[in-house]
Amino acid sequence: MSDMMQVVAIDGPSGGGKSTVSRGLANRLNFTYLDTGAMYRAVAYACWEKKVEPGDGEELKQLLSELVIELLPAMNGENDVQVLVNGREVGSHLRTPEMGMLASQVSAIPVVRSHLTQLQQQMGKAGRIVAEGRDTGTVVFPKAAWKFFLDAKPEIRMRRRADQLRSQGADVDEQQLLAQIIKRDKDDSERAIAPLKQATEAVYLDSSDKDAEKIISLMYDHILNSGHAL
Ligand code: DC
Numbered sequence: 051m052s053d054m055m056q057v058v059a060i061d062g063p064s065g066g067g068k069s070t071v072s073r074g075l076a077n078r079l080n081f082t083y084l085d086t087g088a089m090y091r092a093v094a095y096a097c098w099e100k101k102v103e104p105g106d107g108e109e110l111k112q113l114l115s116e117l118v119i120e121l122l123p124a125m126n127g128e129n130d131v132q133v134l135v136n137g138r139e140v141g142s143h144l145r146t147p148e149m150g151m152l153a154s155q156v157s158a159i160p161v162v163r164s165h166l167t168q169l170q171q172q173m174g175k176a177g178r179i180v181a182e183g184r185d186t187g188t189v190v191f192p193k194a195a196w197k198f199f200l201d202a203k204p205e206i207r208m209r210r211r212a213d214q215l216r217s218q219g220a221d222v223d224e225q226q227l228l229a230q231i232i233k234r235d236k237d238d239s240e241r242a243i244a245p246l247k248q249a250t251e252a253v254y255l256d257s258s259d260k261d262a263e264k265i266i267s268l269m270y271d272h273i274l275n276s277g278h279a280l
């Protein structure tokens with residue numbers, strides 16, 4: 051138990067409520083929130099902006115070597131962390147379904163995964179973080195003291211995403227959004243490196259009929275009763 055890290059790892063498919071829950075849990079524990087998906091989205095955005103084909107090895111390596119990603123706490127009243135790519139706030143460009151698809155694509159590339167995994171391990175090495183993503187419990191922080199897998203039915207996940215996008219003023223085609231969510235989860239689960247999967251020790255939670263507060267309380271109680279020091 052002594053080599054366990056004071057890290058909460060929350061993995062699961064898109065739209066399961068990971069971001070809201072991770073942020074809320076981090077507040078409750080007074081831990082730092084680490085949104086690893088935002089980092090994959092930042093790489094996707096940089097590729098898109100610089101017109102680098104994700105498959106292009108040398109160009110992509112060059113892009114990664116020059117890329118500075120900073121995650122800052124959300125502004126007052128905002129939900130999502132601020133993401134700075136090479137010093138520029140680009141958060142609002144990252145949350146679209148299209149950038150999610152591109153992030154999923156770049157996240158399957160080995161050089162991207164190893165680069166971001168190292169950065170995430172560096173950011174989390176002092177512990178006291180809540181990390182969310184697809185592989186935080188399996189690959190990035192295998193020694194995390196607390197691991198959860200947060201799931202929900204695809205239709206419910208689609209509805210949450212649709213509400214979120216509409217609240218940002220976007221037009222939403224629900225059938226198309228559902229198809230995108232299913233495809234992204236399939237691709238994320240079937241890729242060769244660090245696929246989306248439940249860590250053996252992770253606690254499985256389904257948020258289909260539970261709100262974020264309920265899930266946060268379940269996680270918090272589990273952490274308090276786990277026997278690992280906070
Ligand atoms: O959590 P998100 O929707 O912002 O993640 C966007 C994409 O990034 C997701 O489809 C797969 C990838 N990702 C990943 O491969 N590993 C992570 N730890 C987090 C995200």
